[in-house]
Amino acid sequence: MWAMESGHLLWALLFMQSLWPQLTDGATRVYYLGIQDVQWNYAPKGRNVITNQPLDSDIVASSFLKSDKNRIGGIYKKTIYKEYKDDSYTDEVAQPAWLGFLGPVLQAEVGDVILIHLKNFATRPYTIHPHGVFYEKDSEGSLYPDGSSGPLKADDSVPPGGSHIYNWTIPESHAPTDADPVCLTWIYHSHVDAPRDIATGLIGPLITCKRGALDGNSPPQRRDVDHDFFLLFSVVDENLSWHLDENIATYCSDPASVDKEDETFQESNKMHAINGFVFGNLPELNMCAQRRVAWHLFGMGNEVDVHTAFFHGQMLTTRGHHTDVAQIFPATFVTAEMVPWEPGTWLVSCQVNSHFRDGMQALYKVKSCSMAHPVDLLTGKVRQYFIEAHEIQWNYGPMGHDGSTGKNLREPGSISDKFFQKSSSRIGGTYWKVRYEAFQDETFQEKMQLEEDRHLGILGPVIRAEVGDTIQVVFYNRASQPFSMQPHGVFYEKDYEGTVYNDGSSHPGLVAKPFEKVTYRWTVPPHAGPTAQDPACLTWMYFSAADPIKDTNSGLVGPLLVCRAGALGADGKQKGVDKEFFLLFTVLDENKSWYSNANQAAAMLDFRLLSEDIEGFQDSNRMHAINGFLFSNLPRLDMCKGDTVAWHLLGLGTETDVHGVMFQGNTVQLQGMRKGAAMLFPHTFVMAIMKPDNLGTFEIYCQAGSHREAGMRAIYNVSQCPGHQATPRQRYQAARIYYIMAEEVEWDYCPDRSWELEWHNQSEKDSYGYIFLNNKDGLLGSRYKKAVFREYTDGTFRIPRPRTGPEEHLGILGPLIKGEVGDILTVVFKNNASRPYSVHAHGVLESTTGWPLAAEPAINGKLYANLRGLTMYQGERVAWYMLGMGQDVDLHTIHFHAESFLYRNGENYRADVVDLFPGTFEVVEMVASNPGTWLLHCHVTDHVHAGMETLFTVFSRTEHLSTITTITKEAEKAVTPRDIEEGNVKMLGMQIPIKNVEILASVLVAIGVTLLLVVLALGGMVWYQHRQRKLRRNRRSILDDSFKLLSFKQ
Known part of the structure; x- marks a missing residue:
């Protein structure tokens, strides 16, 4: 009995620290938040600011923003969080205009307490639930059956007219890590019915910072940055709002004609917004050049809320890596740092095609606030490229059969036949497209054709540069539409930007008209190159952005490689790499190509049959391709066992272009971690390193089941090559x-x-x-x-x-x-x-x-x-x-x-x-x-x-x-007869088969003997140490007596 109690005492001593409450040693930060109903205008400027068009002349914008007998338009009743100065809730705290319908920014450091005095002025119950902080049950702010009751449930639903105090803390267990930025991005939102509460408008930003990051002002300011911006990218679904019926009654001129289940009505209420603004209406994103800016980016919403935020003209640092895009999903949070270098008005947009089209765009302005000019850090080469936009007929399946199975692509009833069938109602696998092609010089007479580039397919030539270099591209548009070249991952002045938008300049966007030549100048200063945590080379992309959706679906996209100084050899290839492959995973939508009409005309389709199956026809033109090839028709990718292979992976497309790139048979390394797959989204880029150790022929494919079935796969082969030492x-x-x-x-x-x-x-x-x-x-x-x-x-x-x-x-x-x-x-x-x-x-x-x-x-x-x-x-x-x-x-x-x-x-x-x-x-x-x-x-x-x-x-x-x-x-407890009948014995709380009892008993005896020996050894060591200390005390006592005796003799 005593042994058991002493064991409990030992456990208690070991775990006592965990039983202490979450103590704090910082400030107590008090916020008074009111939940209020408001009327919200998604486009208060009354126009598409990006194109500088009135709403009436913009078909896409007006489909969302113009009210009608059965359309709500751009103004909705919403419910939002507002901040007040005290518990009287009379003096509202002003917020920056760019914050939109987001609640106020809540800030705290490690060790702080956040006290939220929440009062509900709205007409239904709501709460406030945080991410990223510590709370107990009475401050969770989330309604669900959790076994709690009484006062612990008061936070779960604050009724109209009610109030509640939420107590949140930031202990060390929730602190930013050493590798994290100084402040982490989080959110808070209502959580009675979270999806509907958030769609109604109840969401806001929260940051938790390392100690000492905030000053003593009210509100506190960060010491490490000059500007803090918070952006929510979300397809706000007003169909889920608690105010939908009221909005219909208020803003539709004939509410009785509204069918809430009608898909076009529902689509008109899905607002592709940044902080609640669409089509460039987000105001006042202003900052100074060469000053530190923190961007806190987050998403919320549904399956369509896959967002790639692209910051034109500048570079971000996220988690130690350089990028100009940020991947954002529902309830994920990105903290990015920027030092803007290029003054001007720049575009920030979601690069998912449908989101870009439907208004998820804004403008930010970089001002020259000081007279200091940046030092010219371009000490490298000027690398010249001569690239032409050339119209071609492109075959998605040139082999005529599936490279993996050997089956004919037009085999009746096969999945591939859906895409390659040529009939009076189907185009087949060959389409008119346009491709970037490389030439030797400005005469554009002699093409550059290398065997190692065969796998590029529809991709343009690889543009390569090192830190310190200047890239000069002479672009010749030999096609029938205006096209351009817009890069990721490099710097450029406004005169060399390939995207057209209302940036205040006299000639927005450098675009080549048909049969026109233009020259682009891009630079790679050190702040655009790889960081210490990045690989030696970063994978990027260039594309035509005269009309980004139509241009890229027509075929105009290519890879760009930016490397550390000295990382490229004399031949322009990456040092230390035996093979390089560039793969674009995207569903090329030929329905959205500039050449859609030409392809239909060339196929001599029967438009009567088309009208009977327009959906099936359009689906047959969505080509699930790798570099423009389906069903393993990409030229085989050969390598040797033991090679160092660099895979440069590119993403493009719409919200369904979520690709898990799987490498069968071998693994890859991503940012120092071993993986079997790499994730790609529109306008995202990954560089993976493979050292193949498994001989054979394997597939590369998209793990999304429907994409793989529709042909998004290719073949690579690993051989034991002569001259390569066998592993x-x-x-x-x-x-x-x-x-x-x-x-x-x-x-x-x-x-x-x-x-x-x-x-x-x-x-x-x-x-x-x-x-x-x-x-x-x-x-x-x-x-x-x-x-x-x-x-x-x-x-x-x-x-x-x-x-x-x-x-x-x-x-x-x-x-x-x-x-x-x-x-x-x-x-x-x-x-x-x-x-x-x-x-x-x-x-x-x-x-x-x-x-x-x-x-x-x-x-x-x-x-x-x-x-x-x-x-x-x-x-x-x-x-x-x-x-x-x-x-x-x-x-x-x-x-x-x-x-x-x-x-x-x-x-x-x-x-x-x-x-x-x-x-x-x-x-x-x-x-x-x-x-x-x-x-x-x-x-x-x-x-x-x-x-x-x-x-x-x-x-x-x-x-x-x-x-x-x-x-x-x-x-x-004793073993029961029933256990024995069933062939089991209960040991250590488990049913053990009788045949295993002897083995288990032997193991337990062995463990017991081992523990006994360890205890005896430790006991012996303690006894020995005690004996040694006793001997030393005896010697000291004898010496002391000897000294005393000598002193007496003197």
Whole structure:
């Protein structure tokens, strides 16, 4: 008994620190926020500022902003957060105009307390829920069934006229890491029904900073930057607003004629906004050249909210890397730093085609605030390129067959036939396009054609430069439309910009008319080159931007490489790299090409048949291509085993162009981390390094299922080349065997609807989950026949291996396969299902490949908090292994309430949202610090309402000690006769097969003996040290007596 109590005392001493409350040693920052209804104008200037057109003469802008009998227009009732000076809520604190409908900026440092006095002046319940800070249950501001009650629920829903005080802190566990910027970007928003509350307008920015970053002013200012800007990129869906019916009644001239389910009506209410402004109406983004600017960028919304923010004319630094674009998704946050160098009015826009078209654009102005001129740092070469825009007939499948399967591309009934069928209602695989082509000199007579560039396909020539260089491009437009060249990743003056917009200059945009020559001058100063954390060369892109959507779909795009000084050899190739490949992944939409009419005319189509299947015809013209090739028709990419191969990957297109680029058979390194796939979005660029060690022919493909099926794949081949030293055969240290069977089950995504119905406080029919879970009215319900992987004890596949408590959360997933470097993993697979399946592994050297199973939109196959087993104890270090699979709509941003985590991207960074895409896998590490039951969910609007959420529980340390006592008592219980009959014995709280008892007992005895020896050794060391100290004291005593005796004798 005493031994058990002393054990409890030891646990208590070890974990006492975790039991202390979250103490703070900083300032208390008090904010008075009121929730108010307002009338919001998305375009207060009354025109498209980007093109300087009145709304009436702009067809696209007027479709969103002009009111009509069944159209709301550009003014909506919204509900927003406003800041006040005190608790009287009478004196409003003025906010900068560019903040738009966002709430006020909340700021704090590590060690601070944030007190929010929230008063609801609106007509329905709302709250305030933060990201990135520590809070307890009474300050979470999020309504969901979490087992709490009484005062702990008061924060979950502040009624009209009500108020609540929220207490948030920034402890060290939520602090920016050493690698993070000085201040981290977060948000706050209402969370009664988060998707609808946010669509109504209740969202604002929050930053948490390192100690000493803020001054003592009110409001505080950052010491390290001159300007702070906060931008929300979002397709604001006013159809989800709580005020939709009121907006229809107020702004539609004939409200009775409105059909809220009509797709064109719904589309007119989706405002492609930056801070609530569209078509350049965002005001007053002004800054000084050569001053430090912090951009806090974040997204919110639905599956379409894939955003690439492009800052023309300047360079950003994000997480130690140089870029001019930022990738933004729902509930993800980017902190970017800029020192603008080039004065002028510049465009910031989302480069996703449909978002750019529909108004997600703004202007920012860089002023020359001082007389100091930047020092000329261009000490390198002038690199000349002669590039022509040339119209060609392009064949997406020149081999005529699938390079992977050998099947004819026009085989009836095949997927490829959809794209390559030539008939009176289909164009087939050959289209008129335009391509950038390189020539030797300004005469444009002799083309530059290299064998190693064959794989470029529709891409233009590679433009290369080093830091300090100047790039001079003579561009000859030999096509029938005006075209230009707009680069990423380099600097240029306004006179050499290739994009047309209203920037106040007399000749906006340098564009070449048909058969005109123009010269572009781009520079690569040090602040445009790779950083210390970047690879030696950065991958960029150039493209025509006279009309960015039509120009790029017509074919005008090419790669650009910017390297450190000295990184390129005399031949212009990157040093230390054996092979370079440039791959563009995009769905080229021939319906949006300049040559669409010409292609239809050349195909001699029967327009009567077209009108009967216009949707199918348009879909057949969307070519899922790699460098303009489908179905492995890209010329084979050859390399040698052991080569250093640089893959330069480019993205382009619209919101469906979310590409998980998978390299079968070998892995790649991205920013120092080993990966099996790289993610691409429109106007994003990745450089991956591969050192192939697996011989054979493999596929490169987009992991999004529909893209791969539609032909977005290519072939690469790894050979053992003469003269290349053979790699020594790998010595493996251990073998692990798994017995896995594919079996068919009836799977229930939501066996218990109580949590869902309590959350929404609605009847089953009115719940968001009705369409997914009801099996009436022609709906399937929540039960489906599925094929799943399940583990067995041996190769007989008779005894399933039971899942233990820690494995409960796996749900529909197969068993967790684990391995260490140096292991051989052997999977004995039996297919007990009714169709062919296999097991395919990512991230390992494989000898057999297969097809991964797709899943319904759920978390491990469960909806609405039906996933169980996500439990941990306060102070424990928890690894979360996050997997994304599915289609291009499977964009998931996973948010952990109440906890933050660290993720690695070259360095360690802090976050509370994980971005997941098809075919990507992330590992994040968390130290559980906040006891309670908390929400874990995807932040994408449709996924929240569809039930992609569950709960995780952090037990306090006191509960941990209680659990230890319980486990000990359970271990002391006698074995029951029923256990023996079933062939099991209960040991350590687990059912152990009798045949394994002796082995386990032997292991426990061995461990016990080892621990005994360790204890004896430690005891001996303590006794020896004690004896030595005693001997030293005795010697000192004898010496002291001797000195005393000598003194007496004297």
